[in-house]
Amino acid sequence: MVEVRLRAVRVDLQSNTPVLLLQEPEGVGRTLPIFIGAPEATAIAFALQGMDTPRPMTHDLIRDLLDALGTTVTRVVVTELRGSTYYAEIILDQGGREVPVSSRPSDAVAVAVRTGSPLFVADELMDAEGILLAVEDETEEGGLDDGEDATPDELVGEFRQFLDTIRPEDFSS
Secondary structure, three states, X not given: OEEEEEEEEEEEOOOOEEEEEEEOOOOOOEEEEEEOOHHHHHHHHHHHHOOOOOOOOHHHHHHHHHHHOOEEEEEEEEEEEEOOEEEEEEEEEEOOEEEEEEEOHHHHHHXXXXXXXXXXXXXHHHHHXXXXXXXXXXXXXXXXXXXXXXXXXXXXXXXXXXXXXXXXXXXXX
């Protein structure tokens, strides 16, 4: 497994779709881009900024349920690509027993961000799909970085702009 960090949540300008950029911090610096939905991108951006919502979002609820059950997230692993669909697992520690739970990568990353859990990509997947990508430290037009420099208002504003321009046809195949 290759440890990665959530480098950015961006909006791909060609497809007008949010994309996660998972980048290995060591070695070559390969990046695994994963296209995700707008709601999941918003949920991840909110978590990165520590934004509180009036009611818990789904990923907050998952974190709270795990806490209530005494279960911790030990890691998230993006495991494979079948067809054009990525798969992930949330690895839980339940009383010393490791329990893998199948997940969409976007949901797994949203949970990992909320729980402070490490992110990994399977070696074979990173070898096959990882790309060398220069991701600048500052937020570029059309994208969000990992939240270190952007304010919550900037993140929300960029997603509102994205949502204002998206059409139902953009989601059809």
